[in-house]
Amino acid sequence: MTREEVFTATLVRHAAVFTIKTGVKRDGTLVAREVVGYWDTGAYAEKGPTVVKQSTIPAGGPYRIPHLRLVGYCVYTNKMIAGAYRGYGIPQVTWAYESQTDMIARRLGIDPVEFRLKNLLREGDPLPTGQPAQAVGLEECLRRVAAELRWGEKSAPGRGKGIACTFKNTKTPSGSAAHVSINQDGTVNLLTSTVEIGQGARAILSQIAAEELGIATNKITVSFPDTDTTPFDASTTSSRSTFHMGNAVKLAAQDAKQQLARLGTQLWYCRDDEIEVGDGCVRVRSQPGKTLAYSALIARCYAAGGSVLGRGFYYPQVGEGGGMWSAPSIFWMYGAHGAEVEVDRETGQVKVLKLVAAHDVGKAINPVTCSGQIEGGAVHGISLSVSEEVLVENGRILNPNLHDYKMFTAMDVPEIVPIMVEVPDPEGPYGAKGIGEPVLAPTAPAIANAVEEAIGVRIQQLPLTAERVLEAIAKSATT
Structure with missing residues (x-):
């Protein structure tokens, strides 16, 4: 295929137009918001209906607003097909509601950070689905962004600072399964169908298995997905892998430990409650001499005990409601971004000088990959904010090549400060929750809000x- 054919045939994110009406008291208290969105799904529906549904649910923003009316329309056009894209519609709605939120604060003469702090969702507040919010680290995210950006300090002429918040639900309900096989040499094979696409899933899942089994991660081999051999996973999407597959891996490892414990009771003729499994060994609590490494125990009992294959399946138990498919989201992700920009009034060029990105990750199981997700999402968001655009005129793409379609490169990346806030989720593995998609959403409105200040x-x-x-x-000069 030629590059032009690739641009024509590829899926693009949904373009959208929003009308937002917000009721607010003079003291800055939000009381009502109506959001109506029209989404361009292109020539075929593809993922359009679910993108619109999933993103319309949180379209009022991460705020306590007692009265909401949220409407989304999916519209056919004679253009490229729109499909699933990082954030699944949340970047578009965040752009809309956070742009207007800043406009309201400025109109009322209230500092944009203070205005948001006054209205932010907090623990126990009702979400748009009606479920109570839990594990909400948004306030800490916002405060840490403001501090890092030195929000209270005046900007130099031509420069400005902006801030924006977001929240995102996940695909619910959906299931994930994992198998943990302990070999005779004490190594472990972890079988999952989670796809490694650079997000660090293999590292995190191996860490979870290692933590449960009490062994080093270098003893664990994580399989690549293969429908012939690996167990079911709903999808590697919607920032669900650490949460859903992580829980499945944890359950599978616990199942394997129980099997090891049974082998111990058979070998030493003791009760179940006398056996302790951990740190790569099985032992009798009251008799320190009766201790065997996993490998030694399996080797001695393999014929009698059979293979040690732990199985885990995680499927969240949630009620009926307005989730991505048919139920309330099992967890919500929260974040805030702050941007400092410089605008050249003569050329119109917007230069992002610094971007601060804080996200509530629940628990950073692997801080390196977690930070990488935040930084990568921030760069992605900056590129979308100031340069990336498919230009279409009379059904024809005007910039179907990588010269005219402007993407950020490593040379364009400004200073990025990733911040991980940890407010453990009660359902997540060790409190962890997703991070991959919400990192894109608040960047554009934060930059636009900074441009207005500049x-x-x-x-x-x-x-x-x-x-x-x-x-x-x-x-503006003529009005």
């Missing part, structure tokens, strides 16, 4: 190209 102009369409900035400046 030049006093509100731009309501992405990306924030030099042409749009100059057009907005010229328009």
Whole structure:
């Protein structure tokens, strides 16, 4: 295929237009919000209906708003097909509600950070689905972003700071299964169908298995997905892998430990409650001399005990409601971004000087991969905010190549400060929850809010190209 054919045939994210009406008291208390969105799904529906549903549910924003009306329309057009894209519609709705949230704060003369702090969702507040919010680290995210950005300090001429918050649900209900096989040499094979796409899933899942079994991660081999041999997983999407598959791996490892304990009772003729399994060994609590490594125990009992194959299946138990498919989301992800920008009024160029990204990760099982997800999502978001756009005129793509379709490269990346906030989720493995998708969402509104502070102009369409900035400046000069 030619590059032009690739651009024409590929799936794109859904373009969307929003109308938002918000009721707010003079003291800054939000009381009502109506959001109506029209989503361009292209020539075929593809994932359009579920993107619209999933993103319309949280379209009011991560705030305590007692009265909400949230409406989404999926519209066919004679354009490229729109499909699943990082964030599944949440970046689009976050752009809309966080742009307006800043506009409201400025109109009321309230600091945008203080306005958000006044209205943020907190523990026990009702979510749009009606379920009570739990494990909400959003306030800490916002405060740490503001502190890192030195929010209270005045910006130099031509510069500005902006901030934005987001929250995201996950695919619910959905199931994940895992197998943990302990070999005769004490090594472990971990079988899952989670796909490693660079997010670090294999590392995190091996850490969970190692933690439960009490062995080093270098003794664990994580399989690649193969429908002939690996157990079921609903999908590697929706920031669900650490939460869902992580729980399945944890259950499978616990099952394997129980099997090892039974082998111990058979070998030493003792009761179940006398056996202790951990640190790579099985032992009788009251008799320290009766201790065997996993490998030695399996070797001595293999014929009688059979193989040690732990099985785990996780399927969240949730009630009926407005989740992604048919039920409330089993967990919600929260985050806040802050941006410092410099705008050249002569050329219209927007330069992002610094981006601070704080996200409530529940528990950072692997801080390196977690930080990498935040940084990668931030770079992705900056690129979408200031340069990436497929230009279409009369059904024809005007920039079907990587020269005219402007993507950020390593040379364009500004200073990025990733911040991990840990508010453990009671259902997550060791308190962990997803992080991969929400990291994209707040970047664009944070940058746009910073641009308004820098030049006093509100731009309501992405990306924030030099042409749009100059057009907005010229328009503001005549009004």
